[in-house]
Amino acid sequence: MKAEKLIAERGAAWEHLEKIVDRAIKSGPKAVDSGDLNEAIHLYREISADLAVLRTSQADPKLIDRINRLLSRAHGVLYRGQGPKKEWSLLQFYRVTFPRLFRQTWKCTLASFLCSALFYCMAYQVVQDRPDIAADILGGMDSEFKGHKEAGDIQDRFRAISSPVLSSAVTTNNIKVALNAFALGITFGIGTIYILIFNGTMLGGIAGAFAHSGIEGVFWATVLPHGALELSAIVVAGGAGLVMGFALWCPGRRTRIRALREDAIKAVQIALGLIPAFIVAGFMEGFITPSEVIPQSVKVAVGVALALGFWAHLFIGGLDRSESADAASVKVASFS
Template sequence: MRESLFIKKNLSRWKQYQEEPIDDPDEMAERFVSLLDDLSYAKTFYSFSKVTRYINGLAAGIYRRIYQHRKEEVGRFQLFFKYELPLLFRQYHRLLLFTLVFFLAFCILGAFSSAHDETFVRGVLGDEYVNMTERNIANNNPFGVYKDTNPVIMFFGIAANNITISFFCFVGGIFLGLGSLYFMAQNGVMVGVFQYLFFAHGLGWKSVLVIWIHGMLEIPSIVIAGCAGLILGKSLLFPGTRKRLDSLRKGAKDGIKIMVMLVPVLTAAAILESFVTRHTEMPLVLSMFILLASLSFMLGYFIFYPIYLHKKGYRLQANGKVFIPGTFSKL
């Protein structure tokens, strides 16, 4: 298109933008995007023309007005947990699905192997633990292991252990993701064997009501840590257009952000295991409430809320800033 025709076609709209400023954020965003399209075309075909500088000035003016309307009330801490982390997690939902399926496959494998080989349970959990559990079952106290230790001491031990396991699941991703898959397989088999042990003694439903009070936070967190490890491995294997080192840095940064969220979740799981799980005779309603509340949080924050933000137009940009629709803010 000739420059004169390009100017004639768009001049009235440009003058409107210049002479009739508006305060509506959506309209400002629409005008800004429209000017960016014009500017891109002008830079391509008339890069040294006055019209290019004119359009650039209009776009800069609207950008400054947008910046003035930016939502400053969103603090960095709130921004991270309310927008940045869920939007980051949205990018890796498919990888999370793969990690979950992989983990569940080994859970099933552990339970299946236990059902067909009596020695398999002892090989995974150890003779001492199995013997102790069977003694507790015989004494009509199947979950006595959760009552034998001082709750405060138990909390610190469990919290440290869970965070350490999750850390290994994440760091194992540096070995092209194989380390994370190994820890996922190992923990998956252990969960399957552990759960089968109680089902085999007719305590399956009771074990769900007791053990999964803390397990509903703990086990999904380990799966998410494994996903963070696979993000690390994926960044090494498939750097895309980035240099491999830059891709690794981004993968490590994303994985660490996810791990930051898991620390308070695993701490909460340790609190439940130390102070709540020991009350094995709690009312069914209370047990179900804790289970459902934990499940709702994990599904809500890591699955449904990120999808909701994405559908509403919130985006995590390449530079790590959050785009909030309606304000054209980049926070």
């Protein structure tokens, strides 16, 4: 491979490793989380191979020297104890690693949201225009909700079940749905898309059935306390599944097996990061939604606030100075 082609294809990877190493040296061990550390180790091995290619292709000696110095600094950080060490604490993972992984793969989460939202809107409109086929879309579930005119009418169904039992059942079910959305990414993302379409269609169909009856507000007043966070987490889980699916469809210069192995590590960590969100959503649905003491407006406000806090953490959690700078401006690789 000619040096010019290697520079064009690998320059971004060289610069990325340099950023991680610089952050580790300047800010200390805590500036680099376990996800970045694993990525740095992988980049170190790849760039070592790049250096060998540069040497055999008679590249610019200054470039060879620069890459050599980069690898020397990276080696000091990764293998000689001069830099960050692995931090596997749960606090570090949820505070830093999880939100950073989300930001690295946010486009897949956006695709997950758009897929769910599209079929939500379609099902909602179809049920509005053709209420007679609501049963076909919802599988007969529409009949379960007929006659509910107040939020309390639906909540009576929740109160009929012990709160701890309901909370446990809901949490388990939500984790199962998210796990399916994530794990089915292995089917080139097709299974993940099916789960997202199904959930979006069911939610849109139910909301449309309530709206056709003139009580859509009742539906959302009941769903939002727990559903705002729950649905957010399912969308992110779907995004994690699409990360794997995209790796299989578009592996780039990597083999599909290698692309899947590397991106699945990120996807698994994102899926694990969602567990607390599902536990909180299950608690809300088991204890808060059916409560007769807490005003409905307070329930909705708490549910929406939890969802907003969840998204805020994903977008700004673990943000460091170098990442903030990257968000403000895009630097052009200087390896030339």
